Amino acid sequence: MNVSYIFTAIILIVSLVMQGHSSFDVLRIGGVKPDIAFIAVIYYSYSFGSFYGEVTALVSGFFHDSMSNAPLGLLTLPKVIVAFAVGLMGRAVMKTNILTIIPLVFGASVLKGVISLLLCMIFHEAGFADIAYIILPESFYNALLAIPLFLVFDKIYENELGREGNY
């Protein structure tokens, strides 16, 4: 399991640094870019349960908040809540295929977006227009990108998934 922790840390740091680099802007569609770190959090939660997902969400969210102009917790809290919810219906409930991954990641991204919007409205600045400008386009983008990423993650965590009887 130690190796998988190292892989998880590398994946989170690489995805956050990539997302934060100016070259990642070429991937913007409709003004939004995908959240790879969040897709990774959904994967961990979906594959290894709520607790593992929450811890990953806490770590990735903390670094996400640090890199961003966001106050501490604004990007972390939605991830933790979504990680908990996704973990409740993991691989044991939903088998891995395109028909389950796309709605799962889309739904999780919408939930994260709605919680972020509420937190922004209370503690920062946001409006309902952001549902159309940010939440929905980002959710579509995340859902599409999740398919290849889930396949890659499945390969990386093949042994761990096999040990848990999920592969």
Add this chain to the structure above:
Amino acid sequence: MEFFIRHKAIVTLVSSFLFFTVSLSVQSSTFTLSVEGLGSLFLMPFQKGYNFVQKGAQVMWAGFTELDDLRAELNQAHLKLQEYEAATEDFTEIKCENERLRSLLGLKEQVVYKSVAAQIISKDPDNWFRTIVINKGSSDGIRINMPVVAFTGEQKAVVGKVIEVRGSISRVQPLISPTMKVGVRLQGSRYPGLMEGYSLNSGLCVVDYINKSALLNKGDHVITSGQGGIFPPGLLVGTIEETLVLESSAFKQAIVRPVIDYNHVEELFVILKIPDLDLIELIERH
């Protein structure tokens, strides 16, 4: 203890919820800022390393693919240089005339500010914020509220202002951010207005409080007014895309597209203009 271990997922959720609710409520406290600073400090070497590798790869690739383009650009640059050299004489004449007329009218001499060139290290990794981190900080003379500009073609235009400074890095808030407010003026008609970001991902700004008698056309230039204590006057901001006339308002509004494309800008210049803190405080209080 067994209860906490058995229900660790729920315990983590509840404790995270409580901790972050408190943290968000006191978001400007020393504790939360220093915790975020630690995270930023940990990630900075990775960000700088990735930036270095990416730039190196870009330069190597450009060496293979852009040689012909560079040759053509060099020829064009030579031609432009000749044009500029020819224009220098006229420019000097106009400058002298301008100075003479200014002194006759008793106008103050325009201040010329120095600037520091900076490269973008990173941008906000999410879609909810659009700040930019640059590789120059307080050690280079940069202070909070200094204006930031960039060049697009031959035009110099406003990017935003510095909102956070550390030793070797600074964070820049772009014009398109809804929390950013800039005093502007329509270049042609000279009517003033107040500009702010339109919506987070629209890439547009909105200028409010424009006099209803002002004639606004698509493509009209908008420049900084110099009021507000941050930006010097006369810097290009953007062009008008659309005019909004609301029956309920005594003013016109204009949707403005900034000249700088935030998705493609790479090099910035921080103007070393010491902000007028008293004026900024007065404006922010109202």
